[in-house]
Amino acid sequence: MKKIQIGKTDLRVRSLGLGTNKIGGYNLFPNLDDETGKKVVQTAIDHDVEMIDTAYMYGLGHSEELIGEVLQHNDRDKVVLASKAAQQVAEDGTVTLNNTPEFLTKSVDEALKRLQTDYLDIFYIHFPDQETPKAEAVGALQRLREAGKLRAIGVSNFSLAQVKEANADGYVDLVENQYNLLQPDATNELVPYLNEKNISFVPYEPFAAALLTGRYSLENLPHFEEGDHRLKIELYEPDQLKKNVAKVDQLKPIAARYDATVAQLVLAWYLKNPKIGPVIPGARTPEQLLSNVKAYDVQLSDADYEAVAKIFA
Template structure:
């Protein structure tokens, strides 16, 4: 696999990573299995999936704890470990956003303990707060980089103007924002700006909360259990759902020609896109993880890349 550069650093990473909101993220998904989650992480490491992307908000630190249990039995240098923070939990369990330098410094130290490591390859400010100057928050992470606690600085869920403010001193290496074939807003202004500045773009929700996996059809629309966060996503609302599923249906003949699943085809498309850095699909089971890994070997032809782009062109208007 051809490596992907991480921002302005000397770090490189394989193009397919692992998102871990389904590993310990009990507040986001029902019926998660901790032991299976750890098996997914171990299987990823065993199959050269270098980037493991987690966050405090995935189970309020539980995802980090599970990953830390796996990391302690592996070669730490084989993993590009990314985590995120910004959420402050009050005594009544309410959540507020905090980018204050003192809070971010404490959050990094707490993540290091849960992950059982003495450094993080990437630390993201997960969400901007309303009050802290963005460059001041990033400056706190720069001091942690100088102290050897983190190797690259990221921000997530920042608007273009917030990104510009955060990168005023040139310290930002990555931006992790929502992007997939059905939700392409990031390509309007954010991604071109990042490309110009040498900042790596990491898309989250590459499967559009499972819509791009191909598991649904116009005659088999999805149904979720109570508590599943996808119930609140715009893509699943009645005025959008059927239209989105019909677009994904058009991928199935292309996937069939390659002998792969729709989900694997979608991942191959992202990895061929020169504007996208590492892709971090989630996996609840080792079978899902291994299916994702197989997408790396797909040699997507230019004409099929363009055909897929055309199918979803309306998402980029």
């Protein structure tokens, strides 16, 4: 299996990873089960899913803790472990963004403790703050890399201008921003710059918060429980939802030709897309993880790749 090089580093990963906001992310999703979450991580490792992507904000460190428990029973070198931080949470629950070198250094050290490891393969600044010079923030991560605590440096949810500022010294290896067939803006201006600078692009929300899984139809529109972060997503607003579901419905006959699910077809489309790097779909259960991995078996033709692109153009 061909692997993707991460930026200019010596890190190489298989193209399908695991996003873990549904593993311990009790502040994002209702009714999560910790034991099931740990089983998802173990299933990923057992099936050669190398990149495991987490963040402090997934359960305020709880996702990291669960992954750390699983790592104790596995070969750490088999995992490309990524985490993120930028959110400073006060005792009253107020969240402020902080990119200062002091806060990022502290955040990395705390993540290492929760994950029970002495190094992170990748660390991202999760969101930009408004005050800290971005090159200064990344410079702090570079010092941590030189100290052996990180192998690659990333930024997440940064605009093109902010990425350029962050990369002033050439230290940025990855950008993790929102991208999927329904939200393709990142490939217009950001990705060309990243490709030029040999910076890997890691798209998050590849299923557009479940819209691109094919589980919904015009007769079966989604309904979420209170506390589910998807209630706040623009794609689910009433004036957009039916149009988005109608587009996804057009994928069903294409997926059927490959004896695949719509979700597997969508992942296969990303894997064939030369503009993007590793894809990190989430999974709530081991079964969902195993279904995602089957996307490797969908060898999408050029004609069907273009047909999918046309639906979402």
